[in-house]
Amino acid sequence: MPTEQFGLDPGSMDLLEREARKRGITPEALAAELIDRELASRTKPRNARGTVTPFQRKA
Known part of the structure; x- marks a missing residue:
């Protein structure tokens, strides 16, 4: 697998290949x-933290 195609440095590529072989x-x-x-x-919805307070308009 050519490294240039994926933009990985040689160390990361070796690690990826070793882990793939292991699996x-x-x-x-x-x-x-x-x-x-x-x-x-990253795209998993998260619950809001803290309490939600209602919007109060200035008089």
């Missing part, structure tokens, strides 16, 4: 899985 999947599938997981965690 028994291709590096591309592992990268897709990690990207999907990251997108899901």
Whole structure:
């Protein structure tokens, strides 16, 4: 898998390939899985913190 295509430095690429080999999947599938997981965690709706106070108009 050419590194230039993904913009990863050699150390990150080696780590990705080793982890993919350990899981028994291709590096591309592992990268897709990690990207999907990251997108899901970033776009997950969060509960509001604290109390919600009503808007009060100035007199």
